[in-house]
Amino acid sequence: MSSAKNFSFFVLVARNLQNRPYRNIAMVLSFAIIAGTLFSAQYLAGGARQSLETGMDMMGADILVVPDKYAAASQAVILTGEISTFFFNDTGFEKISQIPGVAKASPEIYIATLYGQACCAGPVQIIAIDPGSDFTIATWLKENPGVTMGKDDIIVGSAISGDIGSDLLFYGHTFHIVGRLARTGMGLDMAVFTRIEDAYTMANESGVKAVRKLTIPPGMVSAVLVRVEPGTSPAGISDEIKQRVPGTKTMTPNGLLSTISGQLGAITSLLYGSTIAVTLISIPLLGSISAMVAHEKKKEIAILHALGATKSFIVRLMMAESFSLASLGALTGIGIAVLILVGFQDFIAFTLRIPFTIPSPLMIVAYAGSALLLSIVIGGIASLYPAYLINHSEPYETMRKGES
């Protein structure tokens, strides 16, 4: 008996929806826009945040110390992979490791390669590390115990072409790929990691082997990665570094996240604004459409009453129709957004100049869930007025007046 009731209920919902295809398509589209824009805003902000967290985890640094006048260039190297070659003015970076609260400090040299590399469309960023103090690649090497970084060995970012075991030529010097880092969505994906001593060898040979000579001033570095001792504030150490080593700029993961939020601000504000605007417009619009439908269905509802359907059954029927349209629209909007955002993720990151990676499946489900929930709530609110109309109508009067 109960299964027959359920069958009747859902068949009624489905047939009612099929009876007004064009109006329902318009409502589905409204819900699709609301859910799609909300999902897109959350997805973009979440993808950028996750990319930064993954990248900074990989770097393992609490503070990045760079020359003051190259702060923007350093940020571009880290975040979006824009290449650059620069150095500190003097060799005072050793002082950083002596500051109380600094657990580890590791120097890095940034070298922009020439155009026309076999691996890549344009030049790439070589990051030369000191294996003795490094904790970026060292962590990765610990996780990949079969890999060692010997003479002329390089570990490449995920976006660099070339198989492990193959060779790459930079400034006329041949390097051997021994490992590939996981995708971070940051500039690290377009970087090549080598040892500082190999970078010096490459620079020394470049006068003869390369079309342009590379000069690395002896003892100079481009950046220092700092890991603070547990319980120590990176902000306090940053201030101390700036005082003790003049001409330096410090960057922290939180600072970089603020930069990205600023860059993303316009697009996320636009998307969140669109969601609010469409929501505000659609609630009265959908409400009046539902009220029109309720008015049109007065006779049909009166007949259902006459057949024994209770008012609560009719209200549930109206709510079910509204929730079905909201769910269908939200799922359509989210589906289209996923197709576009996943398909064009590299283009989006490149255009917005932000680090970006696909958020974790759990986060995607959470974003989709919140967009779906918002649509269903709007659908519920929109069906309240017609439900009220139905509850206050007299079936006998309606049938007698012959309203249809």
Add this chain to the structure above:
Amino acid sequence: MSIDKTVNAYGALLALLGIIIILTPWIIFPVCEMEGSYVITSTGTKLPMTCGWTARAETGIGALIVVAGGLLIARSTRETRQAVGVFTIAMGALVILFPTVLIGMCKVATHPCRMTTLPALEILGVIVIIVGGYLVWKPE
């Protein structure tokens, strides 16, 4: 009669999708050679990059999808609809397979063909397959 109109609308949609597939690698989301990037041999000859050959193959597939759409508009019987549906699913699969497996795109992730043309063709391929599937399994 109304069924014929629906089928005709799907024929027109297929023809439109075919045209979009033809235009995508050349105009809408151009491949590398449209941006002036070529492979230059040791003799100085300019050759299209990998994505250029994919673009040419997609042009052919797009033309076949236009023909399939035209066929559906001209003759909208059940058998034609189903046959065009099967053909369309296969064409949709090829729209995806040419840039991903059969020919491929440039290896570098920042090339325009990888950032825009590839995802656009993948999405178009999925839409073509969905339309084909609907034509095959459409209820009478």
